[in-house]
Amino acid sequence: MRIHVEGAEDQTLVAKFLEADQGHLFDDWEDLDSTGRRKLLDDLSRIDLGFLQQLVSDHLTSDPESLPVATPSPPPMIPLGDPGREEAKSLGLEALSRGEVGVMLLAGGVGTRLGHAGPKGSYPLLPLTQMTLFQFFAESLLRRQKEVGTAIPWWIMTSPSNHEETVQYFRDHQFHGLNSSDVIILPQEELPVIDPRRGKILRKGPGRVLFSPDGHGGAIRLMQRHADLFRQRGIRHVYTHQVDNPLAPIGDPELVGLHRIHGSQFSSKAVAKTDPDEKVGVFCQTGEHLRIIEYSELGDEERNRRDDDGKLSFRAGNVAMHVIDLDFVLGDEAGNTPALPMPFHMAKKSVKHWIDHEWSESETPNSVRFETFIFDVLPLSDQAIVVEASRDLEFAPVKNRDGNDSPETSRHALQMLWGDWLESAGYPLERNADGSPSRTLEISPRIAVDKDQFIAVFDSLEIPDEGPILIQ
Numbered sequence: 001m002r003i004h005v006e007g008a009e010d011q012t013l014v015a016k017f018l019e020a021d022q023g024h025l026f027d028d029w030e031d032l033d034s035t036g037r038r039k040l041l042d043d044l045s046r047i048d049l050g051f052l053q054q055l056v057s058d059h060l061t062s063d064p065e066s067l068p069v070a071t072p073s074p075p076p077m078i079p080l081g082d083p084g085r086e087e088a089k090s091l092g093l094e095a096l097s098r099g100e101v102g103v104m105l106l107a108g109g110v111g112t113r114l115g116h117a118g119p120k121g122s123y124p125l126l127p128l129t130q131m132t133l134f135q136f137f138a139e140s141l142l143r144r145q146k147e148v149g150t151a152i153p154w155w156i157m158t159s160p161s162n163h164e165e166t167v168q169y170f171r172d173h174q175f176h177g178l179n180s181s182d183v184i185i186l187p188q189e190e191l192p193v194i195d196p197r198r199g200k201i202l203r204k205g206p207g208r209v210l211f212s213p214d215g216h217g218g219a220i221r222l223m224q225r226h227a228d229l230f231r232q233r234g235i236r237h238v239y240t241h242q243v244d245n246p247l248a249p250i251g252d253p254e255l256v257g258l259h260r261i262h263g264s265q266f267s268s269k270a271v272a273k274t275d276p277d278e279k280v281g282v283f284c285q286t287g288e289h290l291r292i293i294e295y296s297e298l299g300d301e302e303r304n305r306r307d308d309d310g311k312l313s314f315r316a317g318n319v320a321m322h323v324i325d326l327d328f329v330l331g332d333e334a335g336n337t338p339a340l341p342m343p344f345h346m347a348k349k350s351v352k353h354w355i356d357h358e359w360s361e362s363e364t365p366n367s368v369r370f371e372t373f374i375f376d377v378l379p380l381s382d383q384a385i386v387v388e389a390s391r392d393l394e395f396a397p398v399k400n401r402d403g404n405d406s407p408e409t410s411r412h413a414l415q416m417l418w419g420d421w422l423e424s425a426g427y428p429l430e431r432n433a434d435g436s437p438s439r440t441l442e443i444s445p446r447i448a449v450d451k452d453q454f455i456a457v458f459d460s461l462e463i464p465d466e467g468p469i470l471i472q
């Protein structure tokens with residue numbers, strides 16, 4: 001196959017892909033106009049072909065996932081109500097006020113299940129103002145900044161496919177009141193999606209490569225790539241949260257405090273699983289190290305095992321809120337320890353793609369994407385902790401369009417939470433038979449991000465006698 005391009009750089013690029021037996025990428029070359037050709041060359045220039053070939057040969061020819069893992073045991077978990085947690089919160093607030101904590105939002109996912117047009121953070125979740133997830137987090141961060149009296153930088157990890165839209169969103173909304181220099185929006189990396197039978201790069205259309213983001217572990221790779229940005233700001237710990245969980249306590253002072261008290265390198269919140277078959281990863285201990293394993297990786301016996309008090313033994317469910325030490329993932333500044341490696345996993349999915357001048361679809365998985373997981377660095381830490389969180393107070397993800405973990409269930413959780421705040425402040429709230437507040441509630445995070453803050457300002461608030469209660 002002969003592909004004519006002008007510049008020496010483009011010629012080398014084309015030759016590299018032809019040599020690597022990826023010539024099918026140029027199948028539509030003759031039908032592409034000059035813009036289409038440029039787009040294809042730009043797509044190709046983003047691919048680290050040597051790295052990709054290594055991934056393909058490591059994963060498609062052998063299966064590193066099937067390596068045996070030592071027998072897991074349930075991990076120690078700092079329980080709810082532990083007496084040290086109050087003091088930890090004060091320590092965490094101090095670390096935040098010294099500017100040692102950065103917050104990172106993981107917003108690079110594709111959000112296929114929710115099916116919202118636009119970045120998931122632009123989903124209008126709140127019941128009365130239709131406040132978006134991004135605004136909810138931004139205002140929560142503003143409130144946290146006010147609490148600690150200092151700026152807290154917010155890294156937002158996007159992916160190349162939603163980066164521009166996310167940046168535009170924040171510009172259009174004046175960063176929801178945050179200082180624009182404290183909102184650092186950076187894309188994670190993408191890798192081409194591969195045909196598992198032939199190791200060929202798939203296409204999303206004529207002359208276009210099909211890419212997918214490199215998984216939530218991209219957050220660690222992003223910290224490593226942009227280490228200077230974190231170091232310059234004097235950040236020591238990074239609190240990570242996901243774009244789909246509005247209840248994640250932003251910058252979580254309690255988790256930060258416990259992280260420091262325990263000299264931890266990787267600290268996580270976990271909610272107690274009550275259903276052994278709930279599909280969340282669980283924390284467990286293998287040998288000296290903590291790790292998270294898929295619920296399906298636990299045998300039937302372990303999955304259903306219960307402690308004397310009747311609770312599931314393997315109940316520490318991962319809800320993806322972590323505090324991670326920067327020195328741990330970057331290697332210390334003195335260069336005594338190297339940056340941590342991130343292993344890749346294969347995800348097999350069915351995708352519609354363009355092949356041999358036509359579309360191809362399949363019910364069964366026909367593609368492989370390579371992803372990293374943020375918690376893959378956990379077993380590499382010398383010291384890690386798991387801290388129990390209340391599911392009702394901290395976890396209500398928006399994953400699906402409806403049913404479980406949907407906008408409806410997340411809104412319900414917020415109603416229950418705010419109802420509790422109002423009652424705890426002494427407001428006589430009426431409830432429906434199912435316990436939910438009978439009036440629709442919405443409390444802006446600018447007012448409060450937790451119950452104590454709400455109670456402290458309650459007396460200054462005006463609550464209407466009837467109709468929805470909007471406090472902003």
Ligand code: UTP
Nearest residue numbers: 106107108109110111112113213215216242243
């Ligand atoms: P999910 O596993 O829910 O994936 O991501 P998703 O892409 O958002 O949604 P589906 O599965 O297509 O419906 C959990 C969190 O991790 C982030 C997501 O943005 C979300 O906050 N994530 C996931 C990334 O930031 N990058 C990724 O490559 C994957």
